[in-house]
Amino acid sequence: MNTFLQFDSLAMVSILAYMALWLIAVVAAPKRDLDRGGFTSALTILGGTVLAYASASIWGFIAGWVITQIPTLRKNSNLRPIPKFTLFTSAIALTVGAVLTGTGNDSLAWLAYSSFVVAALLRKGMFPAHFWVVSAFETGSLFELGLLMNSHLGAYLMVRFAVPLLPANALEALPLAGVLTLFTSVYAAVRALAEGKPRRVLALLCVSQASFILAGLENRNVEGITGALVQLWVVAFATTGLLGVYSALEVRSGEVESPRGFLGYGSVTPRLAVFFAACGLALVGLPGTLGFASEDLLFHGALETHPFLGIALPLATALNAITVLRLFATLFLGRRAAQCPQVPDARPRERWALAAPVVFLVAGGIFPGVFFALRSPAAERLVELLSGAL
Amino acid sequence: MNEQVLTAVVTAPGLAFIFLALGWMLGWTPAERTIVRITAFVSLVMVGGAAWMGYLMLATGQAQFYTSFGDWFRVGEYEFTFELFADHLSLPLVGLTSALVGIVGSFSARYMHKERGFFRFFMLLLLFAFGADLAFTAGSFDLLIGGWELVGLTSVLLIAFFNERREPVRNALRVFATYRLADIGLLLAVFAMHYLAGSSEEGHLFLGNWPAQHVSMSPFAATVVGLLLLWGAAGKSAQFPFSGWLPRAMEGPTPSSAIFYGAISVHLGAYLLLRAEPVFIASPIAAGCVVLVGALTAFLATLTNRVVSDAKTTLSYAAMSQLGIIFVEIGLGFPTLALVHLVGHAVVRTLQFLRAPSMLHDYRRVHAAAGGDVGRTGEHYEGVIPSGVRLWLYRFSLERGFYDSIADTLVVNPILKLSSALASLEPDRGPEHAARKPEPLGRPMVQEVES
Known part of the structure; x- marks a missing residue:
């Protein structure tokens, strides 16, 4: 790690996937979110994420991490103090971890690794820090938050730096982090069942499904880690589609923010409904999508090392599937009130942009081997490091 | 092939x-x-x-x-x-x-x-x-x-x-x-x-x-x-x-x-x-x-x-x-x-x-052609059962085996209550953002019969 940047397969694949995701989000975003400040924020998050992915040193990664969080500090970001504070704390924890690792003192290695884990858990909104995501989704720009969350820098921190730098500590501490993430997956899934506001529901869905990524890393075998890294893409592309559709509906009518009963948009926006259903069901592992294959791999990765994942995953996924369908029904099924103004279906720009994640997820469901092959080298390297630490 | x-x-x-x-x-x-x-x-x-x-x-x-x-x-x-x-x-x-x-x-x-x-x-x-x-x-x-x-x-x-x-x-x-x-x-x-x-x-x-x-x-x-x-x-x-x-x-x-x-x-x-x-x-x-x-x-x-x-x-x-x-x-x-x-x-x-x-x-047509009465069927086996048991079974059957109420009592309501309770524990919700009751997952079938 003598150079500042490295472009190995993990970095290159991650950068290309994120750039594609960024492009989809920008093209699909409503003009409301793409004012000058919004576009600058998107560029800032893109720059920070690419820097973090490509960085060969932990300091470069920290720089990227912090840059991605700058847009949340904007005055008109509409975020409450808790999300800002949590993200700030995650950056502090990450920096502490890096400083302690740099000392080379073995007695501080535990503390360093713990700091990395805390940073990752805070950033990804794992229990009990999940509420910052819910709060941020409720008031902030979904466009910017989607880009921020879907960089998944918390998971990348573990794969790129925390485990390779401190494999012995990782070996001992991963089960603890795994239990916490599994608990988060079920907790957030249960929480979402009684939520009425779509923005909060979407936040809890993102947190619950994204928690499988960290849980999968804990498997310590190629299958589980590859499944986790592909699950990262599933969550990223599916939630980008979901947030895109929801934002499109929100700018068409304010009633979706706090729906009372079934809104019935499916009759006037059938294509948006299909995009939403496809992305939502892919997120919860519908057969024929990449989500099904990645969850199957996660499931089998857990057989050897973490059978509890094999129980938590179906339970959380089942509850999340109910939530997805309930949200779909709330937004798109039912009868439109006669006095409601007509709203247009997906515009050509939205149609092309939102079709992209659907095509990605379905193509991944038909040819999952291609996507697993892109991720398994990084997983194999991680397993080697952990095996060496035994 | x-x-x-x-x-x-x-x-x-x-x-x-x-x-x-x-x-x-x-x-x-x-x-x-x-x-x-x-x-x-x-x-x-x-x-x-x-x-x-x-x-x-x-x-x-x-x-x-x-x-x-x-x-x-x-x-x-x-x-x-x-x-x-x-x-x-x-x-x-x-x-x-x-x-x-x-x-x-x-x-x-x-x-x-x-x-x-x-x-x-x-x-x-x-x-x-x-x-x-x-x-x-x-x-x-x-x-x-x-x-x-x-x-x-x-x-x-x-x-x-x-x-x-x-x-x-x-x-x-x-x-x-x-x-x-x-x-x-x-x-x-x-x-x-x-x-x-x-x-x-x-x-x-x-x-x-x-x-x-x-x-x-x-x-x-x-x-x-x-x-x-x-x-x-x-x-x-x-x-x-x-x-x-x-x-x-x-x-x-x-x-x-x-x-x-x-x-x-x-x-x-x-x-x-x-x-x-x-x-x-x-x-x-x-x-x-x-x-x-x-x-x-x-x-x-x-x-x-x-x-x-x-x-x-x-x-x-x-x-x-x-x-x-x-x-x-x-x-x-x-x-x-x-x-x-x-x-x-x-x-x-x-x-x-x-x-x-x-x-x-067709049934309505035959019924009308038969002068409004095509005769009742059934009640062959039911007659064997004592009337008290029959009444109880009738009530039980009308409620469709209490499936929905049992499922609601034992599964649906506890989960929704737990979910609401967890929501109330979280900070940063704001008074205007209290969890609202979501759309119910279907109402008991019996209500539909009654209505």
């Missing part, structure tokens, strides 16, 4: 679905006649292929047809092989599905004519056919889950077909929630197969040809796997304690009720148990539970069947009752009898469902 035939039978509806879906995404909405012709062609391919395989099976004594697409994906030591096979168990069901897709497609061409969701209905019918064929011919239980879930999803979307009304949507949500809770059992069963037996592939788990197969599992492993499979199968086949969803599913169009709840979808649970029959032979405890669940469901369903007033709901309870008997046959170790019963029941019930709308019309 035979491999291609099996592949064509399974993939034809899936390819047709993808073709129509892509066209629609690009802005093409085909005319009714085009959709019907495509469905008819797909059905012909499926029926022709199934008939050809059946002929070869009878003529040559071949036990099964098998095709492998190799590894769908391989990571580390895990490989997901994509294998399809049709044997004495799956081929009759593939043939049945193929024929019923054609019949229901033909019936629906008229029944659904000019309906707003005509295109959607046929799309879901094709996706369902693909899912059902995939489940029946899956070479492993991992792959079976794929078909299983597609069938469940299309079923739910068809229940919510008339989504302008609130009740179909709410009932669809309730059915979906029940399906998902039951599917956890199947997922855990597959997990247990890998964990306890090292694989979920049919060829690896079971030795020999159906129905004379045996399994190399310990009794403990067989019991665990068997009970989890029963959990999943009970959900799909509306058996106790998951029976409450089937009457709710009658909200969908009649042709979909026929093929889903009279024929294929509702029998998928029984198929799962038949496919895993060796597991139940190896575990008397699991087999006993299958008998118990089936008998209890048959009894409760036949009671309720006697007090419901509308034709489709009556048929749904009748189907539930017969499925209970099929479960009993499976649990007692009569797989061939159960298969014959299953196929016969599916055919008869489909006919009854498709006939229900016109039958009501």
